[in-house]
Amino acid sequence: MSETWTLLKLLRWTTDYFAEKGVDNPRLDAELLLAYVLKLDRVGLYLNFDRPLIDEELDAIRPLVKRRGQREPLQYLIGKSEFWSLVFEVTPAVLIPRADTEILVEEALARAGGEGKLLDVGTGSGAIAVSLATELPGWQVTGLDISAAALAVAGGNAEKNGVAGRVRFLQGDLAELPRQQYDLIVSNPPYIAQAEWDSLMPEVRCFEPKQALLAGNDGLDCYQKLADQAPSCLKSGGWLLVEIGYQQAAAVQRIFAAAGLGELFVRDDYAGQPRVVGGCYKK
Numbered sequence: 179m180s181e182t183w184t185l186l187k188l189l190r191w192t193t194d195y196f197a198e199k200g201v202d203n204p205r206l207d208a209e210l211l212l213a214y215v216l217k218l219d220r221v222g223l224y225l226n227f228d229r230p231l232i233d234e235e236l237d238a239i240r241p242l243v244k245r246r247g248q249r250e251p252l253q254y255l256i257g258k259s260e261f262w263s264l265v266f267e268v269t270p271a272v273l274i275p276r277a278d279t280e281i282l283v284e285e286a287l288a289r290a291g292g293e294g295k296l297l298d299v300g301t302g303s304g305a306i307a308v309s310l311a312t313e314l315p316g317w318q319v320t321g322l323d324i325s326a327a328a329l330a331v332a333g334g335n336a337e338k339n340g341v342a343g344r345v346r347f348l349q350g351d352l353a354e355l356p357r358q359q360y361d362l363i364v365s366n367p368p369y370i371a372q373a374e375w376d377s378l379m380p381e382v383r384c385f386e387p388k389q390a391l392l393a394g395n396d397g398l399d400c401y402q403k404l405a406d407q408a409p410s411c412l413k414s415g416g417w418l419l420v421e422i423g424y425q426q427a428a429a430v431q432r433i434f435a436a437a438g439l440g441e442l443f444v445r446d447d448y449a450g451q452p453r454v455v456g457g458c459y460k461k
């Protein structure tokens with residue numbers, strides 16, 4: 179007779195397996211993965227702990243558990259991620275949106291009046307552009323990315339979140355921003371230095387798009403390119419706001435100051451690490 183796997187037994191086995199493989203939060207990931215395959219929410223999972231799983235369910239779960247054990251990110255396995263309390267589709271073509279990036283959204287909202295024009299550079303999944311569009315009905319929002327595959331995901335996310343009519347997506351290189359006069363330019367650009375690559379977690383290093391992460395020898399290439407273009411792309415009084423790596427605040431402020439941006443500020447994330455640098459352009 180074959181062994182009976184109840185939901186709780188499988189959850190415990192999967193949690194131990196993930197822990198052995200070095201997965202952060204093994205119990206949470208096991209719950210989210212099983213809930214996804216069984217089409218339950220987490221409460222539903224708890225209410226069904228004693229339910230024996232049928233072979234079809236076990237067959238569907240096994241390969242996903244194996245892939246997570248190989249450190250493939252949970253979000254790619256289940257195809258979605260939450261950001262700004264919205265649901266975003268994610269594929270391996272886009273960076274998985276991080277909670278820390280919500281700080282950049284907060285800082286943009288703090289500077290946005292009733293209407294204006296906003297550019298999100300390196301939009302990826304569209305997390306920043308779509309979130310801001312849901313909050314700023316009077317604004318024209320543009321998301322720019324070099325990756326056509328990422329832009330296809332971003333377009334779907336604008337649609338799913340009800341703002342497709344108000345966000346335009348453009349393929350292009352951040353070294354040549356559209357020559358428009360924006361009130362706000364926001365960006366979470368690639369900012370990992372080449373030397374840091376080997377120290378990244380396997381989830382990031384082996385599965386997220388390299389193009390979304392790496393930015394030259396010191397990780398500062400994109401900040402320099404964005405700052406250089408600020409005077410030709412921002413209205414007087416407009417802001418350039420960027421997410422940064424926690425050791426980059428001083429260097430990014432120097433780059434912004436040299437490009438003529440003023441009123442420089444640094445905003446920490448909720449872990450107390452510098453996370454956003456901003457500067458204002460005045461003609």
Ligand SMILES: C[S@@+](CC[C@H](N)C(=O)[O-])C[C@H]1O[C@@H](n2cnc3c(N)ncnc32)[C@H](O)[C@@H]1O
Pocket residue numbers: 272273274275276279299300301302303304305306322323324325328350351352353366367368369389390391
């Ligand atoms: C760190 S990810 C940010 C994605 C998304 N904005 C977020 O916060 O989750 C950086 C994005 O910049 C894009 N990118 C990389 N190099 C670029 C370039 N030269 N021009 C435009 N976009 C670029 C990548 O394709 C990627 O989507």
